[in-house]
Amino acid sequence: MGSVEDALITWQSAGSPALSGLGLTVDTDGTQRVWLGDPDGPSWNLPV
Numbered sequence: 001m002g003s004v005e006d007a008l009i010t011w012q013s014a015g016s017p018a019l020s021g022l023g024l025t026v027d028t029d030g031t032q033r034v035w036l037g038d039p040d041g042p043s044w045n046l047p048v
Contacts, residue, residue, distance in 0.1 A: 003047060007034070010042045 011017070014036045025033045035043035 003044060007044045010044060011036065014042055 014021075017036060021036055023035050023039065025035065025039055027033070030048060032046040032048060033043050034046060035041050
């Protein structure tokens with residue numbers, strides 16, 4: 001399964017939260033990670 005499908009499943013598994021429940025972290029190496037609830041919650045890397 002691709003990253004888009006994985007992200008959709010993660011979002012649905014978390015109860016399909018509102019956009020205000022999402023966050024974004026960008027690491028010093030440029031990696032971009034979207035997370036649900038808090039930075040230690042379910043997350044996935046964005047393709048760059």
